[in-house]
Amino acid sequence: MTRSHATNYPMLPEAFAWRQGELHCEQHSLTELASQFQTPCYIYSARALRSAYQAFATACESLGANVDILYAVKANPNLSILSELAALGAGFDIVSTGEMKRVLAAGGEARKMVFSGVGKTDAELREALEAGVGCINLESLSEMLRLNQIAATLNSRARVSLRVNPDIDAKTHPYISTGLKSNKFGLPIDQALQGYRQAKDLSHLQIIGVDCHIGSQITELSPFLDAADRVLTFVEVLEAQGIQIDHIDLGGGLGICYHDETPPSPEALMQALVGKVQAWASARGRPVPKLIFEFGRAIVGAAGVLLSRVVALKPQSSPEATSFAIIDAAMNDLMRPSLYEAWHEILPVRQDATESARSWDVVGPVCESGDWLGRQRQLSLREGDLVILASAGAYGSSMASNYNSRPRPAEVMIEPDAPPRLIRRRETYEDLVSAERL
Numbered sequence: 091m092t093r094s095h096a097t098n099y100p101m102l103p104e105a106f107a108w109r110q111g112e113l114h115c116e117q118h119s120l121t122e123l124a125s126q127f128q129t130p131c132y133i134y135s136a137r138a139l140r141s142a143y144q145a146f147a148t149a150c151e152s153l154g155a156n157v158d159i160l161y162a163v164k165a166n167p168n169l170s171i172l173s174e175l176a177a178l179g180a181g182f183d184i185v186s187t188g189e190m191k192r193v194l195a196a197g198g199e200a201r202k203m204v205f206s207g208v209g210k211t212d213a214e215l216r217e218a219l220e221a222g223v224g225c226i227n228l229e230s231l232s233e234m235l236r237l238n239q240i241a242a243t244l245n246s247r248a249r250v251s252l253r254v255n256p257d258i259d260a261k262t263h264p265y266i267s268t269g270l271k272s273n274k275f276g277l278p279i280d281q282a283l284q285g286y287r288q289a290k291d292l293s294h295l296q297i298i299g300v301d302c303h304i305g306s307q308i309t310e311l312s313p314f315l316d317a318a319d320r321v322l323t324f325v326e327v328l329e330a331q332g333i334q335i336d337h338i339d340l341g342g343g344l345g346i347c348y349h350d351e352t353p354p355s356p357e358a359l360m361q362a363l364v365g366k367v368q369a370w371a372s373a374r375g376r377p378v379p380k381l382i383f384e385f386g387r388a389i390v391g392a393a394g395v396l397l398s399r400v401v402a403l404k405p406q407s408s409p410e411a412t413s414f415a416i417i418d419a420a421m422n423d424l425m426r427p428s429l430y431e432a433w434h435e436i437l438p439v440r441q442d443a444t445e446s447a448r449s450w451d452v453v454g455p456v457c458e459s460g461d462w463l464g465r466q467r468q469l470s471l472r473e474g475d476l477v478i479l480a481s482a483g484a485y486g487s488s489m490a491s492n493y494n495s496r497p498r499p500a501e502v503m504i505e506p507d508a509p510p511r512l513i514r515r516r517e518t519y520e521d522l523v524s525a526e527r528l
């Protein structure tokens with residue numbers, strides 16, 4: 091029996107499908123992958139990763155636009171994922187020199203990086219300049235002055251954008267909304283002109299762009315369009331003051347389907363935003379500026395699942411009492427449910443259920459009641475069964491911790507017609523204590 095992933099589970103990419111009642115990633119059954127790599131374990135589809143990136147790149151090409159699609163490393167910084175994307179020509183949005191070094195180690199180029207982040211240290215700014223990072227997105231006047239001084243000591247000129255905060259509601263979870271004036275990010279758009287005037291007078295800065303990023307897991311077009319309108323109006327103000335920019339960076343934030351969301355497709359988003367900028371430029375008889383985007387989740391989110399095994403069941407007979415399914419993955423492996431009450435679809439690997447389905451709170455073994463992965467899920471489960479948490483490619487392993495002294499999971503990359511590739515081995519006890527001194 092082949093069960094269509096598309097009809098039943100819109101969050102699963104084509105690479106994941108049921109064959110003979112068992113979930114596969116390409117030709118590999120997840121049961122076999124669990125025996126080979128143990129659980130919990132992240133499984134990624136290289137094909138899904140590439141096709142998500144290419145959806146953006148192809149859409150921009152067909153619009154004839156000069157667009158750089160960057161990958162936001164924080165979504166998943168695994169070296170193999172970075173190298174896969176670097177090979178496709180991606181640039182990278184980094185927020186630390188740790189991320190910068192990962193990208194360089196994976197074969198990415200410094201000049202194709204933008205350095206975002208609200209609290210870059212002097213040491214990080216210096217390292218980024220020394221490495222030749224393409225653009226530093228400044229988020230405060232303090233940072234601007236510090237960068238100018240550091241560039242002076244290196245006898246160089248730092249290429250910069252200012253991140254403007256357009257005060258737009260991204261209509262997403264408050265913890266991942268970044269474009270409201272109550273958020274810590276960027277310079278309020280009404281103070282940004284002053285910032286640019288100051289930057290223009292600093293001898294070791296070279297203004298090359300304008301930057302904005304309003305949030306993450308955005309599932310509607312309108313916040314993107316509203317932010318772009320404000321940024322374009324701001325560019326007009328800048329240019330009227332004689333401050334020219336080469337590029338506009340509109341950030342990332344496109345959402346994916348975790349449950350029943352219907353975010354715009356990469357094509358639709360690119361068409362709307364690139365189209366808007368093209369129309370704006372043509373109405374003013376000016377060249378279309380280069381555009382930059384920084385997507386993380388929409389590139390890697392759907393490509394990964396977290397594979398886990400049911401350790402124990404605690405069923406309750408009374409309907410008011412909660413029945414718990416305790417699995418071997420926990421909040422330290424996938425923090426999103428605990429932190430944002432995020433939904434990840436939980437699906438059994440085998441579909442030969444003999445037990446009738448009932449409502450389970452699927453939880454991890456960590457000693458906190460907040461350690462849950464899914465609540466009130468209608469599932470047919472037995473102890474020892476394998477389940478996946480879908481759409482875990484972004485902000486899954488990258489936010490994992492060792493809480494409760496749990497080693498972080500293995501990560502495995504699946505290519506069609508090739509053996510599975512271990513791209514991060516499971517941590518050991520020795521890893522847990524390797525930085526500690528007795």
Ligand code: LLP
Pocket residue numbers: 162165183206207266303305306307341342343344384385386387388426430484485489
């Ligand atoms: N650019 C900047 C400056 C960012 O701060 C972010 C994400 C991105 C790009 C990429 O956003 P994306 O395309 O992935 O939405 N841990 C949260 C998400 C935090 C996003 C932080 N910034 C989660 O699990 O939902």
